[in-house]
Amino acid sequence: MDARSAPASIEELLDRILEVSDGLPKRLKQCADYVAANPDRVAVSTVAEMSEAAGVQPSAFMRFCQVLGFSGFSQMQRLFRDSYAQNWPDYATRLEKLRESGAGSPSALLAEFVEAGRLSLENLAKTLDPRTLDAAIKALSEANMVHIVGMRRAFSVASYLAYAFEKMNVPTMLHDSVGKLDSRHAIRAGDAVIAITFAPYSPETVALAEAGARAGARVVAITDALASPLRPVTPLLLTVSEADFGDFRSLSATLSLAVALVVAVGTANRARKNGIS
Amino acid sequence: MDARSAPASIEELLDRILEVSDGLPKRLKQCADYVAANPDRVAVSTVAEMSEAAGVQPSAFMRFCQVLGFSGFSQMQRLFRDSYAQNWPDYATRLEKLRESGAGSPSALLAEFVEAGRLSLENLAKTLDPRTLDAAIKALSEANMVHIVGMRRAFSVASYLAYAFEKMNVPTMLHDSVGKLDSRHAIRAGDAVIAITFAPYSPETVALAEAGARAGARVVAITDALASPLRPVTPLLLTVSEADFGDFRSLSATLSLAVALVVAVGTANRARKNGIS
DNA sequence: TGCAAAATGGAACATATCTTCTATATTCGG
DNA sequence: CCGAATATAGAAGATATGTTCCATTTTGCA
Numbered sequence: 001m002d003a004r005s006a007p008a009s010i011e012e013l014l015d016r017i018l019e020v021s022d023g024l025p026k027r028l029k030q031c032a033d034y035v036a037a038n039p040d041r042v043a044v045s046t047v048a049e050m051s052e053a054a055g056v057q058p059s060a061f062m063r064f065c066q067v068l069g070f071s072g073f074s075q076m077q078r079l080f081r082d083s084y085a086q087n088w089p090d091y092a093t094r095l096e097k098l099r100e101s102g103a104g105s106p107s108a109l110l111a112e113f114v115e116a117g118r119l120s121l122e123n124l125a126k127t128l129d130p131r132t133l134d135a136a137i138k139a140l141s142e143a144n145m146v147h148i149v150g151m152r153r154a155f156s157v158a159s160y161l162a163y164a165f166e167k168m169n170v171p172t173m174l175h176d177s178v179g180k181l182d183s184r185h186a187i188r189a190g191d192a193v194i195a196i197t198f199a200p201y202s203p204e205t206v207a208l209a210e211a212g213a214r215a216g217a218r219v220v221a222i223t224d225a226l227a228s229p230l231r232p233v234t235p236l237l238l239t240v241s242e243a244d245f246g247d248f249r250s251l252s253a254t255l256s257l258a259v260a261l262v263v264a265v266g267t268a269n270r271a272r273k274n275g276i277s
Numbered sequence: 278m279d280a281r282s283a284p285a286s287i288e289e290l291l292d293r294i295l296e297v298s299d300g301l302p303k304r305l306k307q308c309a310d311y312v313a314a315n316p317d318r319v320a321v322s323t324v325a326e327m328s329e330a331a332g333v334q335p336s337a338f339m340r341f342c343q344v345l346g347f348s349g350f351s352q353m354q355r356l357f358r359d360s361y362a363q364n365w366p367d368y369a370t371r372l373e374k375l376r377e378s379g380a381g382s383p384s385a386l387l388a389e390f391v392e393a394g395r396l397s398l399e400n401l402a403k404t405l406d407p408r409t410l411d412a413a414i415k416a417l418s419e420a421n422m423v424h425i426v427g428m429r430r431a432f433s434v435a436s437y438l439a440y441a442f443e444k445m446n447v448p449t450m451l452h453d454s455v456g457k458l459d460s461r462h463a464i465r466a467g468d469a470v471i472a473i474t475f476a477p478y479s480p481e482t483v484a485l486a487e488a489g490a491r492a493g494a495r496v497v498a499i500t501d502a503l504a505s506p507l508r509p510v511t512p513l514l515l516t517v518s519e520a521d522f523g524d525f526r527s528l529s530a531t532l533s534l535a536v537a538l539v540v541a542v543g544t545a546n547r548a549r550k551n552g553i554s
Numbered sequence: 555t556g557c558a559a560a561a562t563g564g565a566a567c568a569t570a571t572c573t574t575c576t577a578t579a580t581t582c583g584g
Numbered sequence: 585c586c587g588a589a590t591a592t593a594g595a596a597g598a599t600a601t602g603t604t605c606c607a608t609t610t611t612g613c614a
Binding site for chain 3: 027028057058060
């Protein structure tokens with residue numbers, strides 16, 4: 001243990017944690033990880049609370065503080081309490097403050113997008129039809145392979161779906177247009193297609209969804225209005241209306257829907273496998 | 278004095294203060310004024326500190342808390358502490374339960390994710406430092422070219438940033454790893470890098486950010502904790518803590534931040550061009 | 555495998571902090 | 585101006601919290 005004095009700022013403290021973290025015994029490392037991940041809790045918690053959250057005994061947490069160069073928890077906490085002043089917690093107040101910082105200022109913009117995201121989420125919870133969701137999940141979990149297509153702004157949703165399905169061990173193919181290779185013939189009967197598109201609708205996405213339907217695949221659409229061009233293609237239409245701000249849409253609701261879809265499908269698949277074996 | 282119960286939120290508390298403030302005796306009014314003006318200190322101070330700052334005796338401050346309907350200072354403080362610490366429930370285990378019990382209908386699942394997204398957005402508004410945001414936008418708008426890197430779950434954010442920057446006519450390069458081509462040498466002095474990574478941090482992303490910094494580019498990090506491996510790389514650290522579920526995170530807050538970033542940079546660039554021409 | 559060093563858990567101890575109580579001061583109405 | 589009601593200050597008491605110590609367990613090394 002070195003005899004250096006206590007860190008004088010939170011940055012210094014985090015540096016020190018990063019630095020010693022690897023050479024720390026198990027319990028002390030738990031403390032280090034917890035503090036590094038939740039530095040904001042230090043200011044308003046007791047050692048008992050901190051240590052419980054980190055999964056260690058209070059005494060272990062004390063030793064951790066001392067390894068960092070503090071005399072004890074109280075001294076370390078003082079550091080966090082002193083720098084606490086600016087982070088004033090209340091959401092409504094804070095949002096108001098951000099907005100007031102000047103129309104067009106970055107913070108004001110952020111406030112608008114946060115608000116838009118929140119509205120979208122609320123709206124999603126209210127309007128999505130559970131039966132359609134159930135049917136979509138059934139179709140996806142029965143598929144041999146899930147094809148995902150979404151271009152331009154919908155591509156981030158598509159790539160997230162691909163990532164999440166992979167994590168869930170669901171066979172997946174992400175149809176990007178790298179090299180303009182035409183991948184539509186990869187879709188077979190018994191597969192499923194998730195097509196994501198918002199106005200102005202991407203023709204490639206619609207075309208691929210149609211090709212999938214013709215090939216005998218079930219198609220799940222994530223789109224923004226009942227008038228979407230995907231409407232004629234499939235009855236499994238999940239509509240998400242995001243509150244946009246300017247030309248951009250936040251995608252908050254769309255992504256939440258995507259995660260829910262993946263987790264539900266992953267769970268259904270796992271249940272089915274267990275049932276069969 | 279009325280016998281109503283204690284306020285359940287900070288807004289309620291501030292309302293109540295406003296309401297009773299006029300009919301309060303001198304010392305108690307001092308307390309009311311001080312709390313109304315410095316609500317952020319309540320969570321991290323002792324009665325002794327609060328009362329001294331308000332210019333009264335501790336006992337006077339106690340009486341003030343009781344007039345408000347609390348049993349004492351501690352109870353009032355708990356209100357402030359709870360609202361500060363992002364005490365969102367443990368979604369990982371909550372979802373695990375939902376899934377294992379099989380009782381979790383897809384819509385219930387969706388509701389969970391919507392709620393998680395909402396909390397993440399609130400938290401973003403509460404914790405993001407406007408000055409860091411301003412500095413990040415300045416760095417990005419001064420860059421000749423914006424490089425974007427984010428792997429795995431962060432890739433959807435990266436791809437969305439690329440899409441939006443393109444829309445805004447900001448020169449952009451998305452560093453995917455298609456073909457495992459090493460693109461780090463494309464980064465030059467005068468460029469900027471946006472690196473997005475969340476625990477478990479992707480080594481490629483960190484490496485590319487470091488390479489960028491060495492090449493003389495400004496680096497903006499979007500990450501999840503102050504202890505992120507990107508912190509040593511750059512002071513422009515935008516931290517977004519999403520409520521996450523093991524391998525998944527809703528990304529609602531991250532994407533809102535991304536849009537705000539892009540629009541602000543686009544606007545700044547346009548203003549600059551107009552100013553020059 | 556056995557030993558020594560280090561780490562850990564839990565309880566005992568010390569201290570800081572909150573809370574209450576009462577004598578004194580102040581205010582307000584007649 | 586006087587008396588009753590209320591407010592206040594300060595200190596004493598109760599409680600929560602931080603801190604230390606030591607027996608036990610675990611780890612690392614020969």
